Amino acid sequence: MSVKKRLQDVFEQTGSLRRAIVSILLAMVIGALIVYLQGDNPLVAYTALFRSAFGSRASVFQTLANSTPLIVTGIAAAITFRTGVVNLGVEGQLYMGGLAAALVGVYLEGVPSFLHVFLALLAGCVVSFIWAAPFQWLRVQFGANELVTTTLSNYVAILLTTYLVAYPFMKPGAPLAMTKNVLPSAYLPRLVSQGRLNLGFIIGAVLCVFVWYVINRSSLGFEFRMIGANKRFSHYVGIRVKRMQVLAMGLSGAAAGLAGAIEVLGTQHRFIQNISPGYGWVGVLVALMASNNPIAVLPVGILFGALKTGGLGMEAATNVPSELSDVLQAIIILFFAANVVFPSLRKESVLKKKHAEIAHPEEV
Amino acid sequence: MLEFLLKITTYRAALRIMTPILLAALGGAFSHYAGILNIALEGQMLLSAFIAVAASYYFGSALWGVVAGVACGIVVGLLFGLFVITFKADEFIVGTAINILAVGGTTFLMRAWFNVKASFSDPGIVPLPEISLPFISNSSFLGQLINGQSSLVYLSWLLVIALYVLFYHTPFGFHLRATGEHPEAFESAGGNVALIRYIASISCGAMCGLAGTHLALGYLTQFVLNMTAGRGFISLSATIFGNGNPLIVALASFLFALAESFSIRFQSIGIPPYFVLMIPYIFTIIVLVIISARRHTNELME
Numbered sequence: 001m002s003v004k005k006r007l008q009d010v011f012e013q014t015g016s017l018r019r020a021i022v023s024i025l026l027a028m029v030i031g032a033l034i035v036y037l038q039g040d041n042p043l044v045a046y047t048a049l050f051r052s053a054f055g056s057r058a059s060v061f062q063t064l065a066n067s068t069p070l071i072v073t074g075i076a077a078a079i080t081f082r083t084g085v086v087n088l089g090v091e092g093q094l095y096m097g098g099l100a101a102a103l104v105g106v107y108l109e110g111v112p113s114f115l116h117v118f119l120a121l122l123a124g125c126v127v128s129f130i131w132a133a134p135f136q137w138l139r140v141q142f143g144a145n146e147l148v149t150t151t152l153s154n155y156v157a158i159l160l161t162t163y164l165v166a167y168p169f170m171k172p173g174a175p176l177a178m179t180k181n182v183l184p185s186a187y188l189p190r191l192v193s194q195g196r197l198n199l200g201f202i203i204g205a206v207l208c209v210f211v212w213y214v215i216n217r218s219s220l221g222f223e224f225r226m227i228g229a230n231k232r233f234s235h236y237v238g239i240r241v242k243r244m245q246v247l248a249m250g251l252s253g254a255a256a257g258l259a260g261a262i263e264v265l266g267t268q269h270r271f272i273q274n275i276s277p278g279y280g281w282v283g284v285l286v287a288l289m290a291s292n293n294p295i296a297v298l299p300v301g302i303l304f305g306a307l308k309t310g311g312l313g314m315e316a317a318t319n320v321p322s323e324l325s326d327v328l329q330a331i332i333i334l335f336f337a338a339n340v341v342f343p344s345l346r347k348e349s350v351l352k353k354k355h356a357e358i359a360h361p362e363e364v
Numbered sequence: 365m366l367e368f369l370l371k372i373t374t375y376r377a378a379l380r381i382m383t384p385i386l387l388a389a390l391g392g393a394f395s396h397y398a399g400i401l402n403i404a405l406e407g408q409m410l411l412s413a414f415i416a417v418a419a420s421y422y423f424g425s426a427l428w429g430v431v432a433g434v435a436c437g438i439v440v441g442l443l444f445g446l447f448v449i450t451f452k453a454d455e456f457i458v459g460t461a462i463n464i465l466a467v468g469g470t471t472f473l474m475r476a477w478f479n480v481k482a483s484f485s486d487p488g489i490v491p492l493p494e495i496s497l498p499f500i501s502n503s504s505f506l507g508q509l510i511n512g513q514s515s516l517v518y519l520s521w522l523l524v525i526a527l528y529v530l531f532y533h534t535p536f537g538f539h540l541r542a543t544g545e546h547p548e549a550f551e552s553a554g555g556n557v558a559l560i561r562y563i564a565s566i567s568c569g570a571m572c573g574l575a576g577t578h579l580a581l582g583y584l585t586q587f588v589l590n591m592t593a594g595r596g597f598i599s600l601s602a603t604i605f606g607n608g609n610p611l612i613v614a615l616a617s618f619l620f621a622l623a624e625s626f627s628i629r630f631q632s633i634g635i636p637p638y639f640v641l642m643i644p645y646i647f648t649i650i651v652l653v654i655i656s657a658r659r660h661t662n663e664l665m666e
Contacts, residue, residue: 038476086456088460138653138656141657142653142656142657142660143656143657143659143660143663144649144652144653144656144657145604145652145656147401147403147456148403148597148600148601148604148652149649149652149653151403151594151597152594152597152598152601152645152648152649153645153649154594155593155594155641155642155645156642156645156646156649159638159639159641159642159645160638160642162638163636163638163639166636166638167636278464278467281460281463281464281467282464284460285460285461285464288457288460319476320476321471321472321475321476323468323469323471323472323475324472325468326464326465326467326468326469326471326472327465327468327469327472329464329468330461330462330464330465330468330469331461331465333457333460333461333464334447334453334458334461334462334465337447337453337454337457337458337461338447338451338452338453338458
């Protein structure tokens with residue numbers, strides 16, 4: 001029995017890996033078709049895409065740099081999904097955390113570098129925790145759908161931060177709304193001499209392992225998973241479901257804030273308006289594709305980062321706009337979610353069969 | 365300072381702003397009744413807005429813009445149905461993917477077809493014609509308020525009544541609501557849940573198509589990157605507010621539009637624009653919380 005169970009587990013896990021590979025291949029085929037319709041050679045386009053994503057040491061570093069915000073926002077989204085909570089406000093939380101980190105980076109003087117970096121990152125986490133958690137509280141207390149409220153919160157957060165850097169904290173004379181540069185003591189150290197790859201990537205990778213550990217091996221994670229699996233049962237065995245869900249949303253927000261802080265301290269070295277081209281949204285996709293397994297967020301994040309890097313290289317080599325990468329990401333997720341290729345693995349099919357038995361007993 | 369509250373143009377603008385929100389929210393009502401939480405309203409609107417602008421530009425006709433915009437909405441609605449109903453994918457994942465596809469896809473197409481990045485405007489884009497209702501004098505109070513709007517504004521009002529009748533006074537409406545309320549029971553009674561859900565998804569797409577078309581050709585006559593700016597979610601809030609009832613959905617859409625119309629006026633009295641632009645979103649969240657709280661208590665009382 002236990003062997004059979006274990007085999008089933010393995011099958012399910014490789015199943016989702018195979019699903020991922022098939023989804024990627026299908027999306028590539030559709031992408032090739034789009035490139036062809038654009039009047040370009042798909043082979044040339046894809047060669048350029050792969051070469052600029054993985055072709056040299058420098059391009060691999062670039063890919064890892066581009067994947068950093070996606071990994072951290074992916075973790076942010078994955079934390080809540082496990083508890084049956086949906087956080088679609090990752091993008092806005094990233095802005096709030098980024099601004100908080102920038103302000104600590106600019107205005108806190110005379111502290112040693114490691115402390116300065118730590119405090120700035122912490123500020124990003126704390127501010128976004130405080131920003132995110134109330135939306136889940138509104139859900140558990142009043143039933144306001146957190147999917148809708150967190151989505152709307154993105155616009156509020158982006159406008160609020162833009163206001164703050166356009167008026168009170170604006171760098172005088174700057175052409176765009178931005179803060180002053182953060183002090184060098186708050187820079188996240190770069191890992192390579194050329195390019196933007198910085199300590200943020202390592203933080204993201206460690207975070208994946210850490211969150212995996214917390215979710216799968218700690219009592220907090222056990223409660224989270226239990227709530228995700230069966231809310232009512234969790235309530236009856238004494239888990240404070242509402243409180244834990246609010247906590248999950250807050251922690252998710254904190255991770256999103258960390259992503260913003262890393263972007264500010266590692267890459268931009270200031271908070272600037274429109275700092276994120278939708279990292280938060282891609283992070284949600286990353287978490288979905290990783291099937292909410294924090295460890296899987298790392299490779300999926302790198303995959304999407306590679307698509308981003310490769311897309312720019314493809315644009316340089318052909319006439320194909322780099323936004324094809326964004327389209328491909330969405331198509332990959334669609335196929336992955338649909339499970340078109342291995343319908344036998346679909347869990348609902350069992351339910352459906354049951355349902356059919358009840359509905360049409362004579363046919364079964 | 366607050367004299368704009370008494371100005372007729374404030375309310376006139378609100379009626380115009382309300383239209384895309386209302387159209388998409390009515391589309392959301394189809395999904396709502398069919399038991400689907402469609403968060404792709406936003407993406408469907410954005411894609412349709414782009415296609416409508418492109419068609420209006422290529423064919424030099426606003427009518428073709430409307431046709432193409434609605435056709436685009438129908439295709440995306442069909443796609444949503446295909447993945448959610450036939451392939452049994454999670455509706456939330458599909459919705460999120462469509463929203464992201466819409467932002468990336470419209471940027472991609474804008475660059476591929478028109479070689480511009482942030483926005484596409486051209487004198488060749490034909491806007492929707494503005495019409496006046498012949499039986500209302502232009503100089504009367506009502507005429508000043510509602511005459512001379514784009515044609516889809518009036519269509520959206522007709523649709524409110526038409527959908528009210530459709531949902532509550534036709535067999536289809538009954539089947540639609542049964543599908544959402546109790547799919548198993550409907551199926552046992554010989555109904556076809558999948559078919560009804562497909563019809564709902566496609567209708568929802570068509571309504572979002574109209575909404576996007578109005579957004580792009582009804583008052584801006586251009587396509588701007590991510591121009592829906594969360595309207596799809598404001599629409600979804602209006603749908604939730606009205607629990608699908610077209611009349612209440614219309615009222616909610618008007619409230620949300622009024623908030624936006626007021627916020628535009630606030631800018632003219634010197635409040636920073638970023639602050640002012642937040643108002644519709646914050647207002648929507650507050651309204652959603654209040655309406656949910658009321659339902660929540662009712663559920664607890666039962």
